[in-house]
Amino acid sequence: MKALVYLGPNQKSWQDVPNPKIQHSTDVIVKMKATTICGTDLHILKGDVPEVEVGRVLGHEGVGIITEIGSGVTNLAVGDEVILSCVSSCGRCSNCKKGLYSHCLDPEGTPGIGWIFGYMIDGTQAEYVRVPFAENSVYKVPAGMTESEAILLSDILPTGFEIGVQYGHIEPGDVVAVIGSGPVGLSAVMTSRLYGPSKVIAVDLDNARLARAKDFGATDTVNSGDPDWKKKIIALTDGHGVDVAIEAVGIPATFTMATQIVRPGGNVANIGVHGKPVELALNELWISNVNISMGLVSTNTLEMLLKLVAEHKLPVEKFVTHTFSFDQILDAYEIFGHAAEHDTLKVLIH
Numbered sequence: 001m002k003a004l005v006y007l008g009p010n011q012k013s014w015q016d017v018p019n020p021k022i023q024h025s026t027d028v029i030v031k032m033k034a035t036t037i038c039g040t041d042l043h044i045l046k047g048d049v050p051e052v053e054v055g056r057v058l059g060h061e062g063v064g065i066i067t068e069i070g071s072g073v074t075n076l077a078v079g080d081e082v083i084l085s086c087v088s089s090c091g092r093c094s095n096c097k098k099g100l101y102s103h104c105l106d107p108e109g110t111p112g113i114g115w116i117f118g119y120m121i122d123g124t125q126a127e128y129v130r131v132p133f134a135e136n137s138v139y140k141v142p143a144g145m146t147e148s149e150a151i152l153l154s155d156i157l158p159t160g161f162e163i164g165v166q167y168g169h170i171e172p173g174d175v176v177a178v179i180g181s182g183p184v185g186l187s188a189v190m191t192s193r194l195y196g197p198s199k200v201i202a203v204d205l206d207n208a209r210l211a212r213a214k215d216f217g218a219t220d221t222v223n224s225g226d227p228d229w230k231k232k233i234i235a236l237t238d239g240h241g242v243d244v245a246i247e248a249v250g251i252p253a254t255f256t257m258a259t260q261i262v263r264p265g266g267n268v269a270n271i272g273v274h275g276k277p278v279e280l281a282l283n284e285l286w287i288s289n290v291n292i293s294m295g296l297v298s299t300n301t302l303e304m305l306l307k308l309v310a311e312h313k314l315p316v317e318k319f320v321t322h323t324f325s326f327d328q329i330l331d332a333y334e335i336f337g338h339a340a341e342h343d344t345l346k347v348l349i350h
Contacts, residue, residue: 003057003126004329009047014329017057020122020130025072026090028134030064030082032326034147034350035124037336038086038155039182040273044118048275052119059125060086060117061154063147066138067128075135082138083306084124084131085299086155087114091136101136102296108132115296125329125349139302142310147350149309152187152316156346157305159271159297160187164246165195166301167293168269172196174243177233179224179257181209183319183345184271185248186216190314191305192246193217201236203229203257208343215318224257233261240264247271252278262290270294319346326350 003017020029038061044052062084066076076082088108089101095112096104104114108121117123122130131138141150165188170176174197178188181204192200201220202213210221222232234241241263247255250272258268259281268290280292308314321344324332332347339345 001127002326003122004059006044006052006054006056006058008054010045012045012058012330012333014327017126020128022068022070023130024132025070026133026135027070028066028073028076028131028138029068030062030084030129030131030138031067032062032064032124032127032129033081034064034151034348035059035062035126036151036154036346036348037125037332041118041125042337043273043275049119056118057122057126057129058118059123060115060119061151062124062129063141063150063154064129070134073134076138081141083141083150083153083302084117084129085137085139085302086117087297087299088116088131088133088137089114089298090133096136099298099300101298101300104133113296114298127326139306142306145310146317148317148320148348151348152319152346153302153306153309155297155299156183156187156319157191157309157314157316158299158302160184160189160248161191161305162297162299162301163271163293163295164188164248164269165192167295168244168246168267169291170195170197170244173198175199175201175237176244176246177201177203177242177258177261178213178218178246178248179203179254180248180272181206181213182248182339185246186213186319186345188246188248188271189213189218190216190316197244199236201233201242203233206340212345230257230260237263241266243267244269250274252276256281259285259290259292262288264288264290266290268292320348321345323348323350
């Protein structure tokens with residue numbers, strides 16, 4: 001089969017590799033119908049994730065058809081169309097029983113980390129993939145759901161919702177600011193509306209992204225390149241700051257921005273994946289009773305979000321801006337890697 005293989009920092013190839021085989025009784029083999037690219041894949045390709053071995057098949061998002069099942073799989077069948085969760089979880093350990101699938105204690109990689117596709121085991125940017133713990137790690141696609149809708153449920157929609165919206169403890173009437181209008185930030189913008197905030201402020205340097213944020217549910221936008229960006233955000237509140245600040249970029253400057261605009265008693269929810277330490281002004285924040293949260297998505301809300309997408313309550317098809325065939329995957333990486341130049345959100349590779 002063909003797969004996108006990591007060959008070392010800044011090196012990748014769409015090449016022939018052996019077909020995956022059932023290794024454990026809880027495995028299934030899936031023939032991929034569609035996959036996509038995540039910012040994490042770009043980090044791996046830059047060499048930022050040294051745990052990833054040369055020869056690893058990349059990718060952790062996908063939709064496909066089950067072609068083979070392990071002897072212990074009873075609730076899935078050959079021919080089922082399924083969404084692959086980016087997190088693999090046994091469903092039995094103490095963390096999984098609490099819904100903390102992201103820290104499954106029985107993975108095939110590092111114990112305590114549920115993200116293994118394209119990291120510790122071969123991933124989804126391939127014609128076929130082996131899915132461990134299948135009954136707790138795939139979700140059947142409802143009739144009529146498109147690939148563009150289904151692919152968003154693998155990772156970015158649950159990530160924005162769980163780590164941004166839920167960890168941010170948004171309540172009806174809150175003023176929410178989402179810093180970063182990339183795919184995950186826009187997922188937080190869209191799903192924050194489920195909790196009835198009075199305002200959702202999208203913050204970004206790119207006016208094109210800000211214009212798009214309006215389509216995803218933002219009520220207001222602020223360009224963070226404006227010298228008065230902070231005053232403009234505060235003016236959209238009662239003068240004391242936002243109730244919830246969601247950071248969805250992953251650099252020190254944007255994390256600091258989030259802590260500067262949150263009101264006393266408010267919440268800062270960090271979604272962004274940070275590659276270096278950030279400075280935390282505890283000497284200023286401690287007296288304001290500010291709560292700060294962060295985390296790796298568990299996808300324990302995937303089934304609920306799946307129902308909302310199936311009923312068109314969340315118009316996620318807007319996320320896919322470019323489509324490619326599998327043999328154009330290198331072109332897809334080029335477009336996704338230069339997103340600002342091409343006005344790219346998510347690419348669908350199918």
